[in-house]
Amino acid sequence: MMSKLIIRDLTVEIVTPSGPIFPVEQFSLSVEPGEIVGLVGESGSGKTMAMRAVVGILPRSAHIASGEILLSDADNAFVPSSQQSHLRHNIAMIFQNPTSYLDPLMSVGKQVAEPLRLHQGLTRKEARTEAIELFRKVGIHDAERQFDVYPHHFSGGMKQRVLIAAALACNPKVLIADEPTTALDVTIQKQILELLCRLRDETGISIIFITHDLGVVSQLCDTVSVLYAARIVESASTIELLNAPLHPYSLGLIRSQPESAQRDRPLPSIPGQPPALNAMPSGCRFLPRCEFAIQACKQPSPPPLVQTSAVRSNACLRWRELQTLGLNYD
Amino acid sequence: MTEILKVENLNVHFKRSSLLDLMRRKKLVTKAIDAVSFEVERGSCIGLVGESGCGKSTLSKAILRLIKPTSGSIFFENGNIQELKGTSLFDYRRRVQMIFQDPLGSLNPRLTAGEVLEEVFYVHGVRKSANRKILVHSLLDKVGLSRDVVDRRPGALSGGQCQRIGIARALAVDPDLIIADEAASALDVSIQAQILNLLRDLRHDMGLTMIFVSHDLGVVRYLCDDIIVMNRGQIVERGGIDQIFDKSTNPYTRSLVESMPGLHRQDY
Structure with missing residues (x-):
């Protein structure tokens, strides 16, 4: 069962000594199930900040000043943004630099299995099987053996795949991808874009894709907001x-x-x-x-x-x- | 046209044996540059493309004589750069300049933009402060910056402005060859276009020779006449724009060109 995400008039405020500033103003976006939406803008235009507000990971100095974020649940009824846990469980996010979002002291498999154990209460063994399944899904070959490998053994593209696997672990309805291919080579970028497309086709997940590259948008996205x-x-x-x-x-x-x-x-x-x-x-x-x-x-x-x-x-x-x-x- | 730079059978190898390997008497080397030869004609713009780790930056450093090649030689106007010493080396350092990728990281955060540029003139023999200031002003005009940036430190400048300072610094000493290492890739699209235009205009006005290192094929297609494709330390292919983008039969070049995310407007 997929859901629709609606963001309405979202404004984010940062209070500074010289008065409030608004990195995001009256941001509205609606994402249909299975849709890939592009968010294009230059650095500082507020694209990342808006998405962080949606997931609830704004920096400490910032807060949502107004607006609402609605995600429909299984009965197609909208759950208001006051129920943060509903949003958090159903929206996952991946980031630009996979290296800095993976724990260097933990095997990649464990990092994917962790949310499964925490949120879905799986046992160690079940989580391992599930994580290996996820690895296969994101195109990591020889998944069983790679489970116990540490992040530094992986290339940038492979790390990004691990991050995608971890994001998909709890079957989110919406995946927010914050410039996931900017740090990668063009050939690897192409693979990751194809992977995201395939995941959308297979699971019907909605994707919000943040980028500054219109070329990527033209290849991947159904709709785009500038x-x-x-x-x-x-x-x-x-x-x-x-x-x-x-x-x-x-x-x-x-x-x-x-x-x-x-x-x-x-x-x-x-x-x-x-x-x-x-x-x-x-x-x-x-x-x-x-x-x-x-x-x-x-x-x-x-x-x-x-x-x-x-x-x-x-x-x-x-x-x-x-x-x-x-x-x-x- | 005469050639300004000639690279002959250049090899740069790095040792990567661990202690254990050495105890086992095994010596492993990474061939960062593997038997590379090419020439650069005066006044041309060569694009150097390839994925990360293919040896683009190592090659640029070797040309700048920042690292010593394992074997092979590099000739600049028929002089082997490994043999340069004293004043001739100083002169080579003046004539070959580099523009870096990270506009903020390549500027000293404690110096103002004016001091960064003045330093170059000081090193190259302009001892009178007033003269240096005049030179700095004309340089700022050339790269399209207003003169009031001289008192600002890099932290107070935007990425595009910092990159213009980086370009101005490279141009200050009237170089013949400029190596631009991903000079526009850290910038936003609208600023990137400004910087590419600036490089293009400067190249035509000053008759510069340029080696443009990039992984962005779109930028290279716009700016360069001739493209060298590298993979794993070797030159895979060299050719003009048409050759590389339309006619290439080399599988690696093809895969690079096909991965390029172009704007697909035609299917409207």
Whole structure:
């Protein structure tokens, strides 16, 4: 039985001596069962922070200021976020650097078996059998022998597989993958992406995939949300977003991919840099870097995310014009 | 076109015998660079690609004369760099410069950006402080930084700004050959594009020769004329953009190119 995850108007606050800052603002996302959702943004745009809030592992200085996180249970009824344990049991997370999330003094098998013993009350023997089964599922060959091996024997790609196995141990409904392939080589990255796809097909798990690489998104994700300076600026299906972005920032990101650039021309880049959290511009946050900005963009509060069609939403005031302009890549 | 750099049958081996192996009289070596030969033409941009551990960085270090090759030789403008001494070595160090991957890690956190750049001029003989300041300013203009960054330390600069300082430092002494080791891969996409453009423009304006070490094939395709694919310390293939990306028959090159996550927009 798979579940649907809904995040509604999530805002995360960090109180600093110079006043509160908001690394995530009015973040809304809905994840259908078996869907792979991409979360794209630059460092500091709040993608990791939003997901940490969902799993309940925010740093001590941060807390959820408002918003709700809902995960449907077996009867398709939504359980509110106040019941943290429901979320924690059903949402698992994997991280960018597998090495630092594995205990170097514990065999990899034990680390996968640990949650099984703690949460499902399995005996040592049962947990071992189950863990070996999980190892097979994530494509670790010779699983029985690898159970007693320590993390330093494993390559980065294999460690990431171990981490995925541990995340899947208690049959989560949603897997949050925070840049799981950024530290890996392209050939290994491809294997891990294929693994995630296969797991989704086999188990119907939903995946939220955090990345800054649009190429990975185009290969893996069904829908994608683009974050800029703590806010979602555009959500759409992957195909729609990549072919017809309706927010200048998404457009800029797609254009600045070196893969799609022509060699004899300068790479189209977005001028300037993202604003700091404690010095957000008023109005649209992309305004200082935007080539489509008009006077209306300077309104006091950032433009809200509006639905532009049944499955798309956008936070640009001029999205209609951008649509008719039929923005192309030149 | 003349060649500026020529690597001939270069080998760099590292010993990796444990104490036990030595007691058993076994000597194990890792061949980090294994019989590598290539030339670099003046003014060209060579991409050096391969997975981690394939010897890209070891090769760059050998060219910079930071590690001693086990055998083989490297010629820079027909002079063997192993034989350089004194002033000729100092001159070689000036003419071959490196840009590092980690923009923050390669700058001294206790020096301001201005001091980092001035130091280079001081070492290379500009003893008058006022003259150094002028040179630093013109350098900042060249890499697209505003002049007020001179008083800031790396911690107060963004990743993109730090990388520009790193590039400025490499350009300060008017080098002939630049080795850029993953110079853009630690940066965000929108900043990465700015840095790639900067490198591209500088290369054309100053007539630099560049060796661009990267694992990102997309970046290499955009920036380089010629690509060397390495695997396990050996050169697997060398060729132009078309050769590597479209026509290669080498299985390793193919697997690399096919793993590249491109934007698949066509299936819309």
